[in-house]
Amino acid sequence: MDGTIVDSEPYWMRAETELVESFGGVWTHSDCMLLVGSGLLNSAAILQDRGVRLGAEAIVDRLTTRVQGLLGEFGAPWRPGALELMTEVKAAGIPMALVTMSEHRMAQQVSDQVGFAAFDAIVAGDMVVQSKPHPEAYLSAARLLGVTPADCVAVEDSLPGIAAAVASGAVVIAVPHMIEIEASARYELWPTLNGRTLAGVHTVFAERRAGAAAAPARPGSGPHPNEDDTHA
Incomplete structure (x- = not known):
C-alpha cells in the first residue's frame, strides 16, 4: 500500500519527525528511510532508540492516527498508474x-x-x-x-x-x-x-x-x- 499504490510515505515521515521532535530528538530523512517497508513494531523499536519514551504499541497508535488524519485531510495521493x-x-x-x-x-x-x-x-x-x-x-x-x-x-x-x-x-x-x-x-x-x-x-x-x-x-x-x- 504505502509507496506502491499511494504516496503516503511523506505522511509517515511527517508523523515520525513530529513524534521524535516532541521528545527533544532529531529525525532526519535518512532515518525515515530506515523504516520504509518495515513492520510498525520494528519501526517503534528504532524510534524508542532515538528517544521516544513510549511503549511500542503507543508509538504505533500515535503514528497511525497521525497518518490517518493526514489522509483524511489531504486524501490518498495515488502513485502514477x-x-x-x-x-x-x-x-x-x-x-x-x-x-x-x-x-x-x-x-x-x-x-x-x-x-x-x-x-x-x-x-x-x-x-x-x-x-x-x-x-x-x-x-x-x-x-x-x-x-x-x-x-x-x-x-x-x-x-x-x-x-x-x-x-x-x-x-x-x-x-x-x-x-x-x-x-x-x-x-x-x-x-x-x-x-x-x-x-x-x-x-x-x-x-x-x-x-x-x-x-x-x-x-x-x-x-x-x-x-x-x-x-x-
Missing part, C-alpha cells in the same frame, strides 16, 4: 488483496478512497505475527483469496516487501519509489506503473512461470522466509 491498473484488474474479475504492514484501520481507510470495492481481502500488519520480510502476510493473502501463492502476482516497492513476496512463491513486480531497487533475476523491475496494463502483468507472469518450469531445480535454491533482498 496504480489506480488505473487496479481498475483494469477489477474490471477483468481478477481478485486482489491489499498486503500492508500498516494497521488494518488505515488500510481500510485507503481502500475506501479507491472509489470502488477493489480488494477482496486485506492483510495488515496487525493481522500477522511475522512482519515483512517474512512471507506470512502474502501467504495469508493467497489463502484468503482461495488461490496458491504460485498463482499470484505481487507488486511491491520496498526491499522487505519484495523479500516477503519472493519468499511466498508469488511472481513479483518491483516498482521503486523512495528507495533504489537493483535489478534481480528473482523479480521483474518496472520503473513505474504509469502506462502499465493487465496484459503486461500477464506477460510477466507467463514468462516467469515458463522460465521457472524450464529451470532445473537446485538444492537449497528456494527462497528462505527470512531472506532479505537487500543482499540479493
Whole structure:
C-alpha cells in the first residue's frame, strides 16, 4: 500500500519527525528511510532508540492516527498508474488483496478512497505475527483469496516487501519509489506503473512461470522466509 499504490510515505515521515521532535530528538530523512517497508513494531523499536519514551504499541497508535488524519485531510495521493491498473484488474474479475504492514484501520481507510470495492481481502500488519520480510502476510493473502501463492502476482516497492513476496512463491513486480531497487533475476523491475496494463502483468507472469518450469531445480535454491533482498 504505502509507496506502491499511494504516496503516503511523506505522511509517515511527517508523523515520525513530529513524534521524535516532541521528545527533544532529531529525525532526519535518512532515518525515515530506515523504516520504509518495515513492520510498525520494528519501526517503534528504532524510534524508542532515538528517544521516544513510549511503549511500542503507543508509538504505533500515535503514528497511525497521525497518518490517518493526514489522509483524511489531504486524501490518498495515488502513485502514477496504480489506480488505473487496479481498475483494469477489477474490471477483468481478477481478485486482489491489499498486503500492508500498516494497521488494518488505515488500510481500510485507503481502500475506501479507491472509489470502488477493489480488494477482496486485506492483510495488515496487525493481522500477522511475522512482519515483512517474512512471507506470512502474502501467504495469508493467497489463502484468503482461495488461490496458491504460485498463482499470484505481487507488486511491491520496498526491499522487505519484495523479500516477503519472493519468499511466498508469488511472481513479483518491483516498482521503486523512495528507495533504489537493483535489478534481480528473482523479480521483474518496472520503473513505474504509469502506462502499465493487465496484459503486461500477464506477460510477466507467463514468462516467469515458463522460465521457472524450464529451470532445473537446485538444492537449497528456494527462497528462505527470512531472506532479505537487500543482499540479493
